[in-house]
Amino acid sequence: MKKKVNIIGSGFSSLAAACYLAKDGNEVTVFEKNNTIGGRARQLKKDGFTFDIGPTWYWMPDVFERFFNDFDKKPSDYYELIKLSPAYQVYFGVNEFVTIADNLPEIVKTFESIEKGSGQKLTSFMKEAQDNYNIAIKDLVYRPGVSPLELVTLETAKKVNQFFGNISKDIRRKFKNTKLIQILEFPVLFLGAKPSDTPSFYSFMNFADFGLGTWHPKNGMYSVILAMEQLAIELGVTIKTNANVEKIIVNNGKAVSIMVNGTEEKADIILSGADYNHSETLLDKEHRAYSEKYWSKKIFAPSSLLFYVGFDKKIENVEHHSLFFDVDFDTHASAIYDNPKWPKEPLFYASFPSKTDDNAAPQGKEAGIFLIPLAPGLEDLPETREEYFNKIIMRFENLTQQKIRNNIMFKESFCVNDFIKDYNSYKGNAYGLANTLLQTAFLRPKLKSKRVENLYFTGQLTVPGPGVPPSLISGKLVADLIKKNKN
Template identity: 75%
Template sequence: MKQTISIIGSGFSAMAASCYLAKSGHQVTVYEKNSSIGGRARQLKREGFTFDMGPSWYWMPDVFDRFFADFGKKTSDYYELIKLSPAYRVYYGIDDFITIADNLEEIVASFEAIEKGSGTQLKKFMAEAKSNYDIAIKELVYRPGVSPLELITPETAMKVGQFFSNISKDVRKKFKNKRLIQILEFPVLFLGAKPSDTPSFYSFMNYADFGLGTWHPKTGMFDVVRAMESLATELGVQFVTNANIEKIIVTDKIAKAIVVNGETIYSDLILSGADYHHTETLLDQEHRAYSEKYWDSRVFAPSSLLFYVGFNKKIENISHHALFFDVDFYQHAKDIYDEPQWPAEPLFYANFPSVTDKTAAPEGMESGFFLVPLAPGINDTEALREEYFDKIIDRFETLTKQSVKNSIIFKESFCKNDFVSEYNSYKGNAYGMANTLLQTAFLRPKLKSKKVKNLYFTGQLTVPGPGVPPALISGKLVSELINKQFSEQ
């Protein structure tokens, strides 16, 4: 039977769910509080420059392929993918960097050149990582987090020890060189936790990195947003922007309507792809499944200080993606997770999309995106933003041996306060809830409200976790639960 479904938010998980639900024959409307869709994956255009405002790494292409295949489509029906070569570069000092190639064979050779015997160890490590990837991405993450039994399979039974060890320990057993260790620990930062708090099983992120490679949609990650919007529209989904959700109306413990810009809109079911904590604040207290104490006790992924910078010249000695690990990796992690504060010496990431995509900047110019990971809930002021921009640009100039400050046409910043105001993000986190052992699968906030019938959730604070590929999967999982409910009525 055709049902009317209201979806709050238009991020990747919400859009994925909208496609699956529309395909099942439901009447679906997506309500987005901002003026453009995409959630954190919105696009910024200024003075001929184009920036992806949020996600900028395209990993796990097979997950995107699987999503579009569910609708009889291919990614190539909507956008072109470019495999980045090199994938990225990691800077440790002046004339001191490691370039990560676009294939495992060359990466193995690079490791061996730095630490004798590490090439062989990397092959073994990657074989295990691929095995974990096959189990996790092809099976486990497509389960809805309803029961701990979902994690018990013949394959996971053989790997149970990996859920009680951690990435940091595993890497150090095999590698001694500090730089190689940091490179292998880096991918799990996408999961929102320290490597020492991330179960060993999550080494599948290393396979996503070295095994599957780093890709780039031809004109940026917003290509994926456009593709999903196009698919959703083909399926009959309607999008409403500038639609601020003020309340979820519940009658007799059943979600009945949302209040949008003062107007009450009734539907058979409500699905929120917005911040989970914020969504629950739209409910009266007795209908909230999780307390403030619960949320405050969770381990959240970092917030970020972002800069979108237009340069009036081409920047030298850079790659599309670059990591700057020339300061203490572990002290910065401590400043995020253990003793939350602004780091004295921040690690940072720089992305120059115009290296690959000539439409990202006017001819002869460069678009630059800089990111500093920060503790969620941290104090955020304009003065601090300026101080940290100067810190990272000074180091960038030194490490890449060039002057760039005087070539800046403009810069725009985005930090914790903006994550709160733009996305209603809890404590201004950028990536959701971390995937620690006690926040994995069935231990994450549920896709289905425990207190209100016909109210569901999707996105990075629920199953399966942070990141764009998991967001697509989350949309599929919640749509399956919703369809199951309707079929049983």
């Protein structure tokens, strides 16, 4: 039976859910409070430059393929994918860097050249990582987090120890060189937790990195959002922007409508892809499943300080993606997770999409995105942003042996306050809830409300977790759950 579904928010998970629900024959409307769709994956255009405001890494291409294949489509029907070669570069000191190739055999050679014997160890580690990837991404993450029994399979039974070990110990057992250790620990940062708090099983992220490679959709990650919008419209979805949802209305224990810019919009099903904590504040207190105390005790993935910079020349000695690990990793991680504060000397990441994509900047110019991971909830002042921009630009110039400060045409910043203002993000987090052992699968906030009938949630604070591919999967999971519960 056809249902009317109102969806709050238009990020990856909301758009994915909208497509699946429309395919099932429902009447679907998406309400987005901002003037453009995409949630955190919006775009900034300025003076001929184009920046992805949010995600810039395209990993796990198979998840995107699986999504579009569910609609008898493929990504290439909507956007062009470019495999980055090299995948990225990691700086450890002045002109001291490791370049990660776009294929595993070359990466093995790189490891071997840095630490004798590490090539064979990496090959062995990657076989395990690929095995975990096949179990996790092709099976486990497509389960709705309803029961702990979802994690019990023949495959996971063989790997039970990997849920109680941690990535950091595993890597240090095999590798001694600090550079190699940090390169191998880097991918799990996408899960939003310290490597020492991330279960061994999550080594599948290393296969996503070294095994499947790093890609760039032409015209940026926003191309994926536009593709999903086009697919949604083809399926009959209505999308409304500048549509701020002020309240979820409940009658007799059932969600019946939402208030949008002062107007009531009735529906049979309400689905929120907005920040989970914020979504529950749209309910009267007695209908909320999770208290403020619950959220305050959760381990959140980091927030970020981001800069979008237009340069009047091409930048040298960097790749499309460049990581700057020239300062102590553990000290910065501690400032995020253990004792939240602004890090004295932050690690940072820089992306130069115009290295790959001519449409990202005018000819002869460079688009630069700089990101510093931060603890959520920090005080975010203009002078602090400026202080940290100066810190990383000074280090960038030193590490890459070039002057760029006087070539800055403009810069825009985005930080904790913006995440709160634009996305109603809890404490200004950028990536949702961290995927620690006690925040995995059935231990995450539920897709279906425990208190209100016909109310559902999707996105990075529920299953399967943070990141773009998991958000696509979250949209599918909640749509399946709605289909199952309405029949």
